[in-house]
Amino acid sequence: MLRREGLSKLTGRERYVDDLPLEDFLWGATVRSPAARGRISDIIFGDGVDWSEFVIVDHTDIPGRNAVYLMEYDQPALAPGYVRHVHEPVLLLAHPSREVARRALREVQVIVDVEPPALDFRALPGPDLIQYGEDNVLKRLSIQKGDVERALAESPIVVEGVYETGAQEHVYLETQGMLAYLDDDVLVIKGSMQCPYYVVKALKPALNRSEEEIRVIQTPTGGGFGGKEEFPSMVALHAGLLALKSRVPVKLIYDRTEDLVATTKRHPSQIRHRTGVDENGRLIAQDIEVVMDGGAYLTLTPVVLSRAIIHAAGLYHCDNVRILGRAMFTNSVPFGAFRGFGNPQAHFAVERHMDVIADRLRMDSVELRRINMIRDGQTTATGQVIRDGVDRLQIMDRALALSDYERRRREHWVRNSEHRYLRRGIGMAAFYHGAGFTGSGEVVLDSRLHVEGHPDGKVQVLCASTEMGQGQITIFIQLAADRLGYDPAEISIAEPDTHRVPDSGPTVGSRTAMVVGRLVERACDDLCRQAGLEIAVKANGGALVKEAIIAWHSAHPGERLLGKARYEPPPGIEWDEENYLGDAYGAFGWAAHVAEVEVDLRTYDVRVLDFVSVQDVGTVLNETLARGQVQGGVAQGISWALLEECVWKDGAMENGQLTNYIIPTSGDLPPIRVEFVEFPYEHGAQGAKGIGELPLVGAAPAVLNAVAAATGRQPTEIPLTPERLMVLLGSHAPGEAR
Amino acid sequence: MSGRRNDPIRISFTLNGEPTTVEVSPWERLLDLLRYRLGLTGTKEGCAEGECGACTVYLDGLPVDSCLVPAYQVRGRLVETIESLDPEGMAHYHARGTTQCGACTPGVVMTAEWIRRHPNRLETHTVRELMAGNLCRCTGYDGIIEGIEGALEDREAG
Numbered sequence: 001m002l003r004r005e006g007l008s009k010l011t012g013r014e015r016y017v018d019d020l021p022l023e024d025f026l027w028g029a030t031v032r033s034p035a036a037r038g039r040i041s042d043i044i045f046g047d048g049v050d051w052s053e054f055v056i057v058d059h060t061d062i063p064g065r066n067a068v069y070l071m072e073y074d075q076p077a078l079a080p081g082y083v084r085h086v087h088e089p090v091l092l093l094a095h096p097s098r099e100v101a102r103r104a105l106r107e108v109q110v111i112v113d114v115e116p117p118a119l120d121f122r123a124l125p126g127p128d129l130i131q132y133g134e135d136n137v138l139k140r141l142s143i144q145k146g147d148v149e150r151a152l153a154e155s156p157i158v159v160e161g162v163y164e165t166g167a168q169e170h171v172y173l174e175t176q177g178m179l180a181y182l183d184d185d186v187l188v189i190k191g192s193m194q195c196p197y198y199v200v201k202a203l204k205p206a207l208n209r210s211e212e213e214i215r216v217i218q219t220p221t222g223g224g225f226g227g228k229e230e231f232p233s234m235v236a237l238h239a240g241l242l243a244l245k246s247r248v249p250v251k252l253i254y255d256r257t258e259d260l261v262a263t264t265k266r267h268p269s270q271i272r273h274r275t276g277v278d279e280n281g282r283l284i285a286q287d288i289e290v291v292m293d294g295g296a297y298l299t300l301t302p303v304v305l306s307r308a309i310i311h312a313a314g315l316y317h318c319d320n321v322r323i324l325g326r327a328m329f330t331n332s333v334p335f336g337a338f339r340g341f342g343n344p345q346a347h348f349a350v351e352r353h354m355d356v357i358a359d360r361l362r363m364d365s366v367e368l369r370r371i372n373m374i375r376d377g378q379t380t381a382t383g384q385v386i387r388d389g390v391d392r393l394q395i396m397d398r399a400l401a402l403s404d405y406e407r408r409r410r411e412h413w414v415r416n417s418e419h420r421y422l423r424r425g426i427g428m429a430a431f432y433h434g435a436g437f438t439g440s441g442e443v444v445l446d447s448r449l450h451v452e453g454h455p456d457g458k459v460q461v462l463c464a465s466t467e468m469g470q471g472q473i474t475i476f477i478q479l480a481a482d483r484l485g486y487d488p489a490e491i492s493i494a495e496p497d498t499h500r501v502p503d504s505g506p507t508v509g510s511r512t513a514m515v516v517g518r519l520v521e522r523a524c525d526d527l528c529r530q531a532g533l534e535i536a537v538k539a540n541g542g543a544l545v546k547e548a549i550i551a552w553h554s555a556h557p558g559e560r561l562l563g564k565a566r567y568e569p570p571p572g573i574e575w576d577e578e579n580y581l582g583d584a585y586g587a588f589g590w591a592a593h594v595a596e597v598e599v600d601l602r603t604y605d606v607r608v609l610d611f612v613s614v615q616d617v618g619t620v621l622n623e624t625l626a627r628g629q630v631q632g633g634v635a636q637g638i639s640w641a642l643l644e645e646c647v648w649k650d651g652a653m654e655n656g657q658l659t660n661y662i663i664p665t666s667g668d669l670p671p672i673r674v675e676f677v678e679f680p681y682e683h684g685a686q687g688a689k690g691i692g693e694l695p696l697v698g699a700a701p702a703v704l705n706a707v708a709a710a711t712g713r714q715p716t717e718i719p720l721t722p723e724r725l726m727v728l729l730g731s732h733a734p735g736e737a738r
Numbered sequence: 739m740s741g742r743r744n745d746p747i748r749i750s751f752t753l754n755g756e757p758t759t760v761e762v763s764p765w766e767r768l769l770d771l772l773r774y775r776l777g778l779t780g781t782k783e784g785c786a787e788g789e790c791g792a793c794t795v796y797l798d799g800l801p802v803d804s805c806l807v808p809a810y811q812v813r814g815r816l817v818e819t820i821e822s823l824d825p826e827g828m829a830h831y832h833a834r835g836t837t838q839c840g841a842c843t844p845g846v847v848m849t850a851e852w853i854r855r856h857p858n859r860l861e862t863h864t865v866r867e868l869m870a871g872n873l874c875r876c877t878g879y880d881g882i883i884e885g886i887e888g889a890l891e892d893r894e895a896g
Binding site: 174221345470632635671 | 779783790833859871
């Protein structure tokens with residue numbers, strides 16, 4: 001099936017929040033802190049604009065709790081006299097003219113009595129920097145398996161490594177934006193978001209309103225990647241506060257610079273590995289420390305840290321594993337959800353480290369992976385027994401074969417010894433990603449979904465899952481059509497509107513096709529039951545179902561025919577949240593990437609020449625959409641590895657423009673070759689597992705392993721910009737390297 | 739002089755084949771004129787500094803970033819937006835995954851269709867090179883390139 005809303009997007013007819021026709025409204029704008037930490041001593045309003053034309057909101061205008069609630073109430077909606085990061089929101093302005101509103105931002109001076117900020121998450125904070133608990137640690141988590149100290153002491157070889165990753169911006173092409181207005185007493189919020197019910201959850205306590213008094217509607221969303229998971233709640237709250245005070249509609253649209261400097265980003269990390277191995281390369285002990293920069297507020301950091309430590313040991317079996325994780329408070333813009341959610345950092349470290357170990361042992365890194373890769377019946381770091389029947393070696397071998405790994409490696413040896421300044425290398429990464437919420441998270445979410453049969457026999461899916469480009473609308477229609485035996489043209493998806501659709505949980509965590517898609521199937525079954533059909537009848541085709549729906553409506557005029565489904569956990573999943581033991585995820589996606597690069601020793605530029613990705617995401621529901629997810633994820637991973645750098649100065653991102661925060665153009669990327677190996681998951685929709693995050697996870701280590709192969713040096717830090725590569729390669733003149 | 743610098747300027751130009759007359763401020767961008775005053779919201783703002791290409795329109799037949807064009811400069815010229823393209827021509831892009839979130843898509847399609855109409859450019863440049871002025875964050879560009887290649891093959895076959 002083709003993307004349902006594809007033609008609407010291709011012709012420019014799709015209406016995003018800033019495209020909605022609107023009259024007599026105000027443009028919102030956000031006044032932000034100029035300093036990383038301190039007390040606000042004064043706010044000076046300049047005389048360049050007429051302030052009587054403005055609606056101005058500060059923290060005293062917040063009717064309820066001054067917080068953007070998700071996990072905790074720690075992050076103020078508007079700073080109440082004290083700021084904890086640069087660009088923290090202080091005041092809101094609204095004016096009928098966007099130009100005047102923007103000019104007004106330059107007329108407001110927020111004066112801060114600056115206190116020393118904590119800016120380096122890697123360093124232990126001195127007493128004057130402590131701002132959270134006793135030690136600025138936002139969250140500590142650990143995993144223990146076996147006896148690491150003893151096993152390390154007994155290991156003939158111990159290999160250590162420290163790996164660092166930088167912040168990454170989502171750069172969804174549509175910036176954050178919300179529209180808020182009052183419809184009688186109901187506050188309506190429309191905008192760009194992944195999780196309509198998260199917005200409701202945040203607005204209720206801040207505005208002292210019930211769910212009935214807040215209506216949140218997702219508009220077509222131009223990319224999310226996690227950046228529209230929790231942050232839109234802040235934008236919605238700001239737009240809502242302005243609309244409540246002004247009593248007219250307010251549109252709050254970030255421009256690119258505001259979006260780059262003021263919104264959440266991927267958590268920077270520093271990960272230490274100390275690994276005991278024997279002479280043959282078998283892992284004896286893995287001692288891992290994961291440190292993340294959480295920024296000034298909690299957002300979703302504890303959950304990101306959790307996913308990072310669960311995946312930190314890689315897809316290998318080892319009897320002795322210790323993983324200590326901590327996320328640090330710093331006076332930086334809060335870091336938050338981003339595709340992969342801690343796992344890309346974890347896998348950058350462990351997959352880079354596997355190549356470092358292989359180098360130390362003078363061993364082929366493919367062989368090292370082959371020896372240690374987890375087999376069915378073996379356990380992960382949390383003690384989860386893997387028994388999904390997936391042939392992980394087949395996935396790796398397929399990626400090696402497709403990329404012609406061995407032959408190219410030999411060709412590179414010859415070529416590199418002959419060429420004056422170009423060095424080629426090929427590298428790989430094997431990796432995995434747990435799909436859906438961790439542990440008992442899906443049970444807590446308690447997701448619900450409805451499928452409605454209309455009097456004309458047509459069917460509509462009602463859910464809070466959102467389309468942001470990944471293909472949710474198309475997949476859900478396809479699943480319902482297959483289940484009911486319908487033509488997809490007779491199935492639609494309701495607009496995600498919290499006054500109309502049930503809470504199907506957030507559209508995050510690679511859970512939508514697998515978990516919520518399964519609810520589509522079960523709600524379709526229930527619809528058949530409600531219409532008086534045995535479910536088995538659907539095998540006879542949709543005509544009977546359609547007849548039954550029409551007949552039901554004739555017998556029940558004016559009533560609604562709803563099939564309903566509610567999440568039920570698969571049997572046999574046991575998770576001990578206290579001790580981080582057991583089944584962390586119901587299903588894992590498994591994959592291998594191979595990257596081939598060329599390093600120019602004159603410019604220190606790294607070009608990716610070829611990229612192969614082999615993925616097991618269970619049943620592939622839609623080949624075109626699935627391939628697009630993999631290619632897009634790989635592209636984001638490659639550019640995280642090589643291009644994307646947030647430049648920080650005194651706690652502020654300095655390069656808040658697409659001119660100097662670089663994401664790849666078509667010319668910067670090779671064709672990304674994708675192949676799927678399908679191992680269906682019986683509890684996912686049609687056997688699907690999660691897909692959205694997995695492809696991003698292994699891209700950076702694959703690229704850096706290729707750079708290591710090309711240069712003979714071991715890079716440990718990303719983004720590996722030309723500047724960093726120059727330092728790594730040292731004083732080699734062209735032609736001398738290695 | 740300074741008293742007159744904000745005075746509106748009356749301009750006439752051809753927009754998607756229709757003669758159009760408007761008053762614009764000297765500071766107004768073509769992008770804002772199209773989106774907020776003429777209702778042509780297919781043209782998107784992605785970066786406002788000529789990096790992303792989401793606001794691509796044709797000016798006298800050439801693709802330009804409308805965020806960088808002062809509106810008064812289109813006086814007497816031909817402006818074409820995504821709304822002027824024939825929806826029938828989108829089949830290849832639709833089939834090959836050229837669009838995902840859709841925010842870059844109108845700009846991508848404007849450049850793609852321009853390449854399709856100027857195949858001589860392919861004698862000196864690849865499709866991948868010609869598309870480098872349009873940033874996309876979803877596709878990794880393969881869906882875009884394959885969509886254009888499909889459209890080009892169709893043209894050759896026809």
